[in-house]
Amino acid sequence: MNAAVVEQNKAWIDATWEKIDKKLSKTAIKSRDKLPYTTVEGVHDDKSGKDVGWWTNGFWGGTMWLMYAATGNEEYRKTAERSEELLDEALKQYDKLHHDVGFMWHLTSGANYRITGNNASRMRNLFAAASLFSRYNIDGDFIRAWNGPEAAGYSIIDCLMNLSLLYWASEEIGDERFKKIAMRQMDMSLRDHIRPDGSTNHIVDHELEKAGVKNILAGQGLHPDSCWSRGLAWAVYGSVISYIHAGKEEYLDAARRTADYFLEHSKSTGYVPVIDFLAPEEPVYYDSTAGLCAASGMLEIAKYVSEEESVKYTEGALRILQAIDEKCCNYAEDEDALVMMGSERYPSREDYHKGVHIPIIYADFFFAEALFKLKGNAFFIW
Ligand code: GLY
Numbered sequence: 001m002n003a004a005v006v007e008q009n010k011a012w013i014d015a016t017w018e019k020i021d022k023k024l025s026k027t028a029i030k031s032r033d034k035l036p037y038t039t040v041e042g043v044h045d046d047k048s049g050k051d052v053g054w055w056t057n058g059f060w061g062g063t064m065w066l067m068y069a070a071t072g073n074e075e076y077r078k079t080a081e082r083s084e085e086l087l088d089e090a091l092k093q094y095d096k097l098h099h100d101v102g103f104m105w106h107l108t109s110g111a112n113y114r115i116t117g118n119n120a121s122r123m124r125n126l127f128a129a130a131s132l133f134s135r136y137n138i139d140g141d142f143i144r145a146w147n148g149p150e151a152a153g154y155s156i157i158d159c160l161m162n163l164s165l166l167y168w169a170s171e172e173i174g175d176e177r178f179k180k181i182a183m184r185q186m187d188m189s190l191r192d193h194i195r196p197d198g199s200t201n202h203i204v205d206h207e208l209e210k211a212g213v214k215n216i217l218a219g220q221g222l223h224p225d226s227c228w229s230r231g232l233a234w235a236v237y238g239s240v241i242s243y244i245h246a247g248k249e250e251y252l253d254a255a256r257r258t259a260d261y262f263l264e265h266s267k268s269t270g271y272v273p274v275i276d277f278l279a280p281e282e283p284v285y286y287d288s289t290a291g292l293c294a295a296s297g298m299l300e301i302a303k304y305v306s307e308e309e310s311v312k313y314t315e316g317a318l319r320i321l322q323a324i325d326e327k328c329c330n331y332a333e334d335e336d337a338l339v340m341m342g343s344e345r346y347p348s349r350e351d352y353h354k355g356v357h358i359p360i361i362y363a364d365f366f367f368a369e370a371l372f373k374l375k376g377n378a379f380f381i382w
Helices: 003-008 010-030 059-071 074-091 101-116 119-133 157-173 176-192 229-246 249-269 288-301 307-328 361-374
Strands: 154-156 203-206 213-217
Touching: 003 010, 003 307, 010 059, 010 074, 010 307, 010 361, 059 074, 059 101, 059 361, 074 101, 074 119, 101 119, 101 157, 119 157, 119 176, 154 157, 154 176, 157 176, 157 229, 176 229, 176 249, 229 249, 229 288, 249 288, 249 307, 288 307, 288 361, 307 361
Parallel strands: none
Antiparallel strands: 154 203, 203 213
């Protein structure tokens, strides 16, 4: 991050952090026994129990660990630990797990172990890492995203965010194979997901017996050659994560290229991004989650580039964060979600309001994480 740009924005950063802490310290207690995804009439829903394997179930615990690391408030720690306990049910179901075990455990057990040294958390995270490792298709050279015969060849751009789990395991147990598979996936994404202009494919259907692309699918974007903004955000942040852990210059170049595309295409909507950057101008569907994930990633990129670029990415991140603060945040303490206007996917014609412009838990995570960094906290959760 660029220290001068951060200093210029200090008043906004301090005031926003204070509002986040004030609201989350209350919600931490109210939603202690839940794994929230969205809200129903202002109250967090709960994905524990029958939906315990849902991919977003680590974000609430991860938010709590960040808040605990920054403030030392024990209420945050208690909720983070409870979140991890609730997730244990999912760890018992190997054949239901998917590639998002990084989102689920590295943000909860991984954070717990790195902050407190808890050995049970270390074990959970190692099991999650072994599960992700086992999804690598050796002949096709990709990490398989989901289960079921139709998804045998699918890899998705989102997986770049799960790779920190493999980098961590590699260091933790001194086994380079974990890191090598993470780098294979990143290299494959440079080839098959990230386009030369910095935009991205969402789902790639691979050959199974040799490295090769059979088909590109629209996934959560409008069509196969458009650009789903959250997929692009996963590429921005995921590429810099791989650069941080593996040090390959091509990864930092990919992070820059995708971040530049993101900033360029967010301008016309005042830095609150739309769901798909290549969709028709009307109707306008926003996705705050994409902006927040990309902004937090840009704050990382800003640490590894020239002074001039560092100003560009820090200012870019702040433009997005401030636009979302102004247009999408809800600091009311009697409602559980912090950030509104998240969207699950580009909606179909039949279902055009479903999953659009709703609060989604990872928006709160990335907003809190970005402010956590801007406040100068050093812990890196990925
Ligand atoms: N990883 C799925 C999503 O971003 O919606």
